Amino acid sequence: MNDIFKDIIGHAIQKRKLSVLLEKKILPSTILFAGPEGIGKWKMAVRMAMYLHCGFPNPPCLSCSDCLRIEEGLHPDSVSIHPNENGIIPIGKEGSGEPGTVRWLIERLSMKSLSGITTALVDGIDRMRPEAQNALLKTIEEPSKGTYIFLIAGSVATVLPTIISRCFTLKFDFLHDEEVLQAIETMASQASELPLIAQAAGGSMANAVLLRDEGALEDIKNAMADIKEQINTGFSAMEHISRIEKKIGAEKLLDILLNIYRKNMKSVLLTGGIKGIIGDYFGEILFERVDTTLAVIKTIIQVRMELKRNINIVSALRGLLYEKTVSEQI
Ligand SMILES: [Zn+2]
DSSP states (O other): OOOTTTTSOSOHHHHHHHHHHHHTTOOOSEEEEESOTTSSHHHHHHHHHHHHHOOSSSSOOSSSHHHHHHHHTOOTTEEEEOOOTTSOOOOOOTTTOOTTSHHHHHHHHHSOOSSSOEEEEEEOGGGSOHHHHHHHHHHHHSOOTTEEEEEEESOGGGSOHHHHHTSEEEEOOOOOHHHHHHHHTTSOSOGGGHHHHHHHHTTOHHHHHHHHSTTHHHHHHHHHHHHHHHHHHSOOOOHHHHHHHHHHOHHHHHHHHHHHHHHHHHHHHHHSSOOHHHHHHHGGGSOSOHHHHHHHHHHHHHHHHHGGGTOOHHHHHHHHHIIIIIHHHO
């Protein structure tokens, strides 16, 4: 069979599994793509839908009107749904048919398709509240003939077990640094920075794309200087952190910082110092001491977990860093 994912980086095992299911024509009606964000799960699900709708030999051709309309989310027999501006996919009012809601999706999937095949791409089953997932459950349990549903989840922790038990689940992992590097090498960027970007991205293409923007690495460096200042002096205004948070969002910022401090920690543990590509660039704003690095890592993890409660990340970072570092030295 034609390698339908050939231009998508990484995930060799998952690609092979999906190809076998297509080749043997034993594709389950619902597949759950579970794993970290920004690594290509959505892209692979879209490619599956293209394969099913494309009428050309060796599908997907990626250029016929079926393929292109799926890519744009405009195919009459392929429906896709994404989180709203609050990061959730709402259930929607009964009978209102409001696009982008779970009830609208269910309605769309109950309609007869023109081609005999219907596909649904759900960008975040984990972004639906339990009642919304419950509403979708019946559609998943009793799919119409020729209906294929692709569910994407950043984390399965908030996916109902009843949903998971009805799906064929494919687990995904972060990309390797080399794979991220391979992917970003094809994009126009300053070549010398690419290995550094690949490492700081921590296996997420979404992070890599952000870090490729002009000045992004410098921004991260400034954010880390804020953290170092907080630890050294017990107070930082954290102006850079506030500014960068507005630019790329708290989640991405904390995620990238965490990747860098984890590499910092690994380098100190393995070599006794700050070495490697990360060390060369971030140098003195990293930490030589294992306990300090660990305190920073723990703080970031804690703040990241509390993001859902709409906390102010500057005061959370400041408070926790103070607690975990300065107070220990006294
Ligand atoms: Zn095509």
